[in-house]
Amino acid sequence: MGPSPLRRAEAGAGRESIGAALNLISIIIIGGLHVETAMVAAVAASESLAMLPLDQSAAVLTVGGERSFRRRLLELGFVPGTAVIVRNVAPMGDPIEIQVRGSRVSIRRAEASQIQVRR
Amino acid sequence: MSEARPLIALVGNPNTGKTLLFNRLTGQNARVGNYPGVTVERRVATGKLPQAGAADFLDVPGTYSLSARSAEEQVAIRSLLGWGVPPPDLVVLVVDSTQLTRNLYLALQVRELGVPCVVALNMIDEVEGSPPDAASIGEALGLPCVAVSARTRHGLDELKLAIQRALGARPGPPPVLAWPPAVLSAIAQVQPLVSSLWQVEGPRAQALALWALTSLDEEDELDAIPPELRQAVLQARSGPEDLDQLIVGARYAWIDAQGALLSGVQGSRTLTDRVDAVLLHPVWGFAVFLVLMASLFQALFSWSDPFIGLIETLFENVSVGLAGLLPEGLVSDLLVEGVIGGVGNVVVFLPQILMLFLFIGVLEDSGYMARAAYLMDRIMKAVGLHGRAFVPMMSGFACAVPAIMATRTMERQRDRLLTMMVVPLMSCSARLPVYTLVIAALFPPSLFGDGLPVQGLMLTGMYLFSTVIALVAAAVLGRTALRGRKIPFVMELPPIRLPSMQSVLRLMWSRSRLFLVEAGTVILACTMALWVLLSFPRLPPPIDQSEAAAVAWQAEALEYSVAGRMGKAIEPAIAPLGFDWKIGVGLIGAFGAREVFVSTMGLVYGIGEDADEESLPLREKMRAERRPDGSPRYTPLVGLSLMVFIALAAQCMSTLAVLKRETGGYRWPAFLFVYMTTLAWVASLLVYQGGRLLGFQ
Numbered sequence: 001m002g003p004s005p006l007r008r009a010e011a012g013a014g015r016e017s018i019g020a021a022l023n024l025i026s027i028i029i030i031g032g033l034h035v036e037t038a039m040v041a042a043v044a045a046s047e048s049l050a051m052l053p054l055d056q057s058a059a060v061l062t063v064g065g066e067r068s069f070r071r072r073l074l075e076l077g078f079v080p081g082t083a084v085i086v087r088n089v090a091p092m093g094d095p096i097e098i099q100v101r102g103s104r105v106s107i108r109r110a111e112a113s114q115i116q117v118r119r
Numbered sequence: 120m121s122e123a124r125p126l127i128a129l130v131g132n133p134n135t136g137k138t139l140l141f142n143r144l145t146g147q148n149a150r151v152g153n154y155p156g157v158t159v160e161r162r163v164a165t166g167k168l169p170q171a172g173a174a175d176f177l178d179v180p181g182t183y184s185l186s187a188r189s190a191e192e193q194v195a196i197r198s199l200l201g202w203g204v205p206p207p208d209l210v211v212l213v214v215d216s217t218q219l220t221r222n223l224y225l226a227l228q229v230r231e232l233g234v235p236c237v238v239a240l241n242m243i244d245e246v247e248g249s250p251p252d253a254a255s256i257g258e259a260l261g262l263p264c265v266a267v268s269a270r271t272r273h274g275l276d277e278l279k280l281a282i283q284r285a286l287g288a289r290p291g292p293p294p295v296l297a298w299p300p301a302v303l304s305a306i307a308q309v310q311p312l313v314s315s316l317w318q319v320e321g322p323r324a325q326a327l328a329l330w331a332l333t334s335l336d337e338e339d340e341l342d343a344i345p346p347e348l349r350q351a352v353l354q355a356r357s358g359p360e361d362l363d364q365l366i367v368g369a370r371y372a373w374i375d376a377q378g379a380l381l382s383g384v385q386g387s388r389t390l391t392d393r394v395d396a397v398l399l400h401p402v403w404g405f406a407v408f409l410v411l412m413a414s415l416f417q418a419l420f421s422w423s424d425p426f427i428g429l430i431e432t433l434f435e436n437v438s439v440g441l442a443g444l445l446p447e448g449l450v451s452d453l454l455v456e457g458v459i460g461g462v463g464n465v466v467v468f469l470p471q472i473l474m475l476f477l478f479i480g481v482l483e484d485s486g487y488m489a490r491a492a493y494l495m496d497r498i499m500k501a502v503g504l505h506g507r508a509f510v511p512m513m514s515g516f517a518c519a520v521p522a523i524m525a526t527r528t529m530e531r532q533r534d535r536l537l538t539m540m541v542v543p544l545m546s547c548s549a550r551l552p553v554y555t556l557v558i559a560a561l562f563p564p565s566l567f568g569d570g571l572p573v574q575g576l577m578l579t580g581m582y583l584f585s586t587v588i589a590l591v592a593a594a595v596l597g598r599t600a601l602r603g604r605k606i607p608f609v610m611e612l613p614p615i616r617l618p619s620m621q622s623v624l625r626l627m628w629s630r631s632r633l634f635l636v637e638a639g640t641v642i643l644a645c646t647m648a649l650w651v652l653l654s655f656p657r658l659p660p661p662i663d664q665s666e667a668a669a670v671a672w673q674a675e676a677l678e679y680s681v682a683g684r685m686g687k688a689i690e691p692a693i694a695p696l697g698f699d700w701k702i703g704v705g706l707i708g709a710f711g712a713r714e715v716f717v718s719t720m721g722l723v724y725g726i727g728e729d730a731d732e733e734s735l736p737l738r739e740k741m742r743a744e745r746r747p748d749g750s751p752r753y754t755p756l757v758g759l760s761l762m763v764f765i766a767l768a769a770q771c772m773s774t775l776a777v778l779k780r781e782t783g784g785y786r787w788p789a790f791l792f793v794y795m796t797t798l799a800w801v802a803s804l805l806v807y808q809g810g811r812l813l814g815f816q
Binding site: 063067068070071072074075076077079080082088090091092093094095097100101102103104105106107108111 | 183184186188215217218219220221224333336363364367368371395399400401404405493494496497498500506608609610611612
């Protein structure tokens with residue numbers, strides 16, 4: 001007994017649906033890639049304060065980290081939108097001195113890396 | 120009566136010259152105490168106002184903000200509102216004119232609270248370009264505002280007048296800030312509770328609601344916060360908005376809106392930047408650092424040595440003179456050995472304390488200390504210590520007592536505690552006589568001809584050993600007993616300035632007085648207690664009057680005393696380390712001060728109490744001493760074990776006394792004593808038993 005027309009149709013539909021699924025997957029993947037590249041672009045625009053070159057001005061985007069830590073940095077003037085400049089790096093690379101709102105504070109790299117900035 | 124005098128609190132950011140201003144406004148009579156419940160220093164001194172007469176000034180520890188997480192940070196708001204301390208009648212807000220924007224953040228918080236306040240625009244002489252307009256800043260804040268320079272004394276009279284006028288005057292309503300809707304609704308949720316709990320109204324209730332919103336959460340460590348308030352804050356903070364950022368942002372938005380007042384105001388950094396090019400240079404910076412630290416080291420060891428000798432001679436002469444005047448017996452012994460000896464034990468620390476604080480005062484005041492910390496932070500951070508811990512750690516090589524007092528240059532309690540817990544491990548100068556005695560008595564000068572200078576290497580090794588152990592202990596304690604919350608490490612490199620001699624002298628004086636009064640009494644009491652242990656119960660005096668008999672009697676009397684019995688009682692505990700009861704007595708005597716170990720050993724071995732580490736008879740006796748089986752009691756292995764024990768054990772009551780003073784209780788001294796003694800016992804056990812397993816005697 002050969003396959004019934006119905007079955008063949010089913011198989012065809014199956015093949016079609018596989019194709020559709022593949023299409024969908026590829027769309028998702030490509031779309032995902034698009035989203036990812038978009039994110040990569042966003043990351044490229046923002047960088048951590050710890051990575052900012054000397055004497056280069058940048059604006060604070062976000063301040064991360066645990067609450068009391070974050071609040072203290074905000075209170076020192078690291079409010080989003082504020083201009084910051086790395087003024088000095090200690091001889092062994094840590095800590096770094098940052099100019100913020102007309103005053104200078106030294107913080108460790110680990111802490112500076114919680115602050116995202118955009119040039 | 121202090122009630123009659125108004126209390127004026129000086130509040131400001133760190134490095135605003137607040138303490139110098141405090142010194143300028145007051146006389147030489149600072150009263151130093153602790154805030155109840157925390158080990159934060161509370162300094163009050165009396166000064167004169169032009170007409171109102173005397174007033175008390177309070178130097179509140181420098182802070183960037185009133186919001187708090189720990190009981191230590193809470194001191195700022197407690198001082199302002201009088202929580203558990205007398206409330207101030209007026210606040211002088213000390214502001215660094217060269218860093219107005221950030222300083223205005225704290226000013227705004229103080230302003231919101233509605234306490235009577237005068238703003239002192241300090242460091243006005245350091246502003247480059249057009250100075251800030253005091254009148255308009257005062258107008259914007261709604262507070263009287265005076266431009267001053269504590270350094271040049273400019274404007275001090277006007278400040279006093281402004282203080283006098285503002286006393287008793289109620290400030291107007293605070294500036295209106297544009298709080299975002301989310302903040303307003305959070306305030307609305309918390310403010311009624313704040314009003315009823317703390318009996319406050321209007322703007323102050325709103326300010327306290329904001330303080331609670333930015334300070335409280337599930338795990339804050341604040342004092343005396345009603346649980347229902349914490350609940351209300353958690354409720355109000357549960358929304359999606361970032362309240363901390365919105366609140367801080369709104370304050371900075373107000374400050375930014377005053378831009379015209381602040382624009383062009385800037386500190387002159389040209390000189391500082393030029394000096395920093397050297398001080399922070401990878402090569403020159405470290406060279407300067409090394410030279411300064413070497414001179415500090417020299418000062419602690421050599422320059423203070425003649426003064427220490429002078430004090431010791433003085434007390435010796437007084438003792439001898441007194442002993443000659445008094446009839447021989449108990450009273451004479453108590454006075455001479457207990458009291459005079461005890462006072463001598465206290466005063467003998469003064470040269471090093473004065474020397475260390477002279478250095479610290481100059482380094483701190485000139486702005487160099489912050490740079491030293493900036494240079495060293497990378498290294499100190501590796502073991503969890505603050506960059507500022509370097510100077511106390513290094514001073515520990517001379518003596519732990521001034522070194523522990525030097526930890527005050529650190530702001531955070533946890534950094535201070537961690538440093539205080541490891542400084543006593545550094546090999547202090549009192550351990551040197553013990554090392555010298557043991558090494559000279561038990562180790563050959565050199566091996567393989569002159570190829571291996573054993574004695575020199577042993578001594579260097581002991582110093583290296585103690586340093587390594589101190590650093591390891593810091594790393595371990597920092598991860599266990601003193602695991603700190605993540606508080607951001609914030610340092611400032613203040614402008615380089617000429618130090619103020621008045622400030623330096625005041626620091627030296629206040630630290631010395633604090634030591635004499637507070638730690639000194641404990642040291643005196645311990646010396647007398649130790650004298651009792653070493654002298655009672657007493658043996659009848661020798662019948663034979665010859666010197667040999669007297670010395671033999673001393674040894675017998677010591678064996679008969681409580682300390683002698685204690686030495687025997689602890690023998691089972693110290694036998695596994697290779698020690699006998701005689702060493703045990705020496706270790707008990709060493710608790711007074713480690714170098715006493717040597718003279719106590721002299722007593723035990725019947726050489727007399729004048730034995731010192733150079734004493735040849737004592738070395739001979741130690742070499743000749745036999746165990747019951749006839750083998751030598753003191754082998755190089757026993758010597759090593761003994762040196763390790765002396766290096767690690769917390770055998771110094773003066774250290775424990777000063778620790779009690781600095782931490783405000785017995786908890787940390789007890790912890791230090793237990794952990795160091797345990798460490799010493801285990802390390803000596805490992806050395807001795809390990810050495811025996813390897814076939815050494």
